[in-house]
Amino acid sequence: MMYRTAFLEQKDDNLGPERPQTPEQIQRMLEQREAAVAAREQAVLAREDALHAEAELAAQAAAQLREANERLVVATVHAQTMTETAEGATAQMSYMAKHDILTGLPNRSLLTDRLEQSIALALRHEQKVALVYLDLDNFKHINDSLGHAVGDELLQAVAKRLNDSVRQSDSVCRLGGDEFVLLLAEIDTAEDAARTAAMLVEAASQPYLVGDHRLHVSASIGLSIYPDDGSDVETLLRNADTAMYQAKKNGRNNYQVFSRDMNVRAVARQTIEVVLHHALDHGGFVLHYQPKVNLDTGAIIGAEALLRLQRPEQPLMYPAHFVGVAEECGLIVPMGKWVLREACNQAAAWRRAGLPFGQMAVNVSAVELHGKDFLSGVRAVLEETGLDPCALELELTESGLMQDNEPTMTTLRALKDLGVRIAIDDFGTGYSSLSYLRRFPIDTLKVDQSFVRDIQSGNGEAKLVSAIIAMGRSLDLRVIAEGIETREQLVFLQSQNCAEGQGFYFSRPVVAELYAVAMQTPLGVTRQ
Numbered sequence: 001m002m003y004r005t006a007f008l009e010q011k012d013d014n015l016g017p018e019r020p021q022t023p024e025q026i027q028r029m030l031e032q033r034e035a036a037v038a039a040r041e042q043a044v045l046a047r048e049d050a051l052h053a054e055a056e057l058a059a060q061a062a063a064q065l066r067e068a069n070e071r072l073v074v075a076t077v078h079a080q081t082m083t084e085t086a087e088g089a090t091a092q093m094s095y096m097a098k099h100d101i102l103t104g105l106p107n108r109s110l111l112t113d114r115l116e117q118s119i120a121l122a123l124r125h126e127q128k129v130a131l132v133y134l135d136l137d138n139f140k141h142i143n144d145s146l147g148h149a150v151g152d153e154l155l156q157a158v159a160k161r162l163n164d165s166v167r168q169s170d171s172v173c174r175l176g177g178d179e180f181v182l183l184l185a186e187i188d189t190a191e192d193a194a195r196t197a198a199m200l201v202e203a204a205s206q207p208y209l210v211g212d213h214r215l216h217v218s219a220s221i222g223l224s225i226y227p228d229d230g231s232d233v234e235t236l237l238r239n240a241d242t243a244m245y246q247a248k249k250n251g252r253n254n255y256q257v258f259s260r261d262m263n264v265r266a267v268a269r270q271t272i273e274v275v276l277h278h279a280l281d282h283g284g285f286v287l288h289y290q291p292k293v294n295l296d297t298g299a300i301i302g303a304e305a306l307l308r309l310q311r312p313e314q315p316l317m318y319p320a321h322f323v324g325v326a327e328e329c330g331l332i333v334p335m336g337k338w339v340l341r342e343a344c345n346q347a348a349a350w351r352r353a354g355l356p357f358g359q360m361a362v363n364v365s366a367v368e369l370h371g372k373d374f375l376s377g378v379r380a381v382l383e384e385t386g387l388d389p390c391a392l393e394l395e396l397t398e399s400g401l402m403q404d405n406e407p408t409m410t411t412l413r414a415l416k417d418l419g420v421r422i423a424i425d426d427f428g429t430g431y432s433s434l435s436y437l438r439r440f441p442i443d444t445l446k447v448d449q450s451f452v453r454d455i456q457s458g459n460g461e462a463k464l465v466s467a468i469i470a471m472g473r474s475l476d477l478r479v480i481a482e483g484i485e486t487r488e489q490l491v492f493l494q495s496q497n498c499a500e501g502q503g504f505y506f507s508r509p510v511v512a513e514l515y516a517v518a519m520q521t522p523l524g525v526t527r528q
């Protein structure tokens with residue numbers, strides 16, 4: 001509008017050199033002027049519109065720019081956060097790949113890296129490196145009896161104890177479960193490492209306070225040294241593990257330094273394990289039965305089932321060669337189930353056939369007794385075979401009874417309630433605490449054959465055997481003497497009123513067919 005007013009106020013000087021003369025000319029001029037004014041207005045309006053549009057576009061563009069800027073800022077922050085998160089996650093993943101989450105210790109992967117570096121350094125400086133393989137003894141019992149939470153806390157406490165016991169330059173690693181490996185770098189002699197191992201055995205066995213529990217565990221340790229026992233990670237670890245295994249065999253709570261002959265034994269053990277697996281899967285186990293005899297009448301009152309391994313074209317293999325390995329690798333559990341089923345089946349079959357079969361005794365090792373399915377397994381076999389539970393006696397060792405007090409007591413009571421009898425095998429050779437005779441529901445004591453063998457030696461075994469028989473009688477327990485080989489031993493036992501006996505004097509363990517024949521023939525036990 002402002003433009004328009006200004007134009008109308010212009011002077012006539014601008015109208016040009018020719019002034020209008022006639023009314024028509026004036027009229028035309030006025031019309032021309034009008035048209036010019038209209039055109040100018042049009043142009044002004046168009047310009048205003050253009051300016052308006054331009055302003056609007058600019059505003060829009062500014063808004064878009066602002067928005068884009070904001071988005072860019074947000075995206076940048078996002079990207080930064082994502083980068084940080086990704087970096088954090090990567091760091092966490094690489095930490096987890098190299099560490100044990102429970103204890104925070106380096107795991108096998110990081111141990112391998114560090115051991116490789118230590119070997120390289122030791123090679124350059126002509127030094128030694130020691131690998132300490134540590135396994136806790138009886139950790140499983142703590143886990144099973146007190147629960148995994150307590151077990152986890154104990155492992156954390158052990159990890160801390162080990163870390164506090166060695167130099168900063170050494171590495172304490174956890175391989176998993178209750179297995180730890182310590183890398184002792186830059187040691188001068190194998191003796192230095194052995195001293196550290198002895199110190200670790202001592203440190204590990206000090207009590208641990210976990211919650212309200214004061215826990216006692218010990219450790220078995222194997223030691224291998226670079227370069228003496230291997231020049232690569234795998235060999236050193238394997239040999240330290242072999243030495244640790246030897247420490248377990250030597251009674252636990254000790255350390256062993258690897259030696260070459262340990263490898264020979266480890267290979268032999270491996271071979272037996274394979275043979276046992278094969279026998280379980282494809283058959284090969286057989287039971288022999290040794291008669292138990294009434295020492296007054298000579299009547300056979302039952303049998304002890306004894307396991308043997310029969311392989312084609314090979315001599316019989318006796319339990320002394322494989323029961324230990326089976327216990328260590330856990331195969332004793334399925335083997336024991338096989339023995340129990342086979343023995344109960346046989347006893348039930350003899351009874352059904354009308355033979356005068358008394359009781360079937362089956363050996364049960366501690367590993368089986370403490371297995372969680374033991375009781376239900378016995379129940380299932382008795383049901384399946386139809387054997388009267390009173391016709392079954394389980395022979396347990398003293399050490400097996402002592403290992404696991406409360407749960408063992410529960411299992412034994414339940415067995416008793418079923419009607420199954422309980423015998424203590426090898427009595428007198430295990431723990432000397434006799435209080436369990438009162439606490440556990442025991443029916444029979446089996447006097448260990450080592451005492452019977454030496455009855456005539458004059459070294460006091462005769463007195464010991466007499467004392468066991470008298471004690472058994474006063475506690476209302478059956479006493480059976482095992483390993484009777486001579487008439488003199490028999491006469492002595494009879495003179496002490498030992499009710500039952502078993503041994504080569506009467507019969508060696510025999511196959512079922514021979515036992516069935518023997519069962520019907522009383523043995524000569526006439527008193528002198």
Ligand SMILES: Nc1nc2c(ncn2[C@@H]2O[C@H](COP(=O)(O)O[C@H]3[C@@H](O)[C@H](n4cnc5c(=O)[nH]c(N)nc54)O[C@@H]3COP(=O)(O)O)[C@@H](O)[C@H]2O)c(=O)[nH]1
Pocket residue numbers: 290304305306307318319320323336339363364365425426449482483484485502503504505509
């Ligand atoms: N967990 C399991 N352990 C078992 C099983 N079967 C056997 N065993 C245990 O293996 C150990 C050795 O047994 P074995 O070689 O069968 O020897 C038994 C008898 O042959 C032997 N014996 C018997 N009488 C005499 C004798 O007069 N003299 C003599 N030198 N040896 C004799 O004793 C062994 C039986 O001993 P025990 O069990 O203590 O009554 C042995 O510890 C078995 O327990 C199995 O299935 N599971």
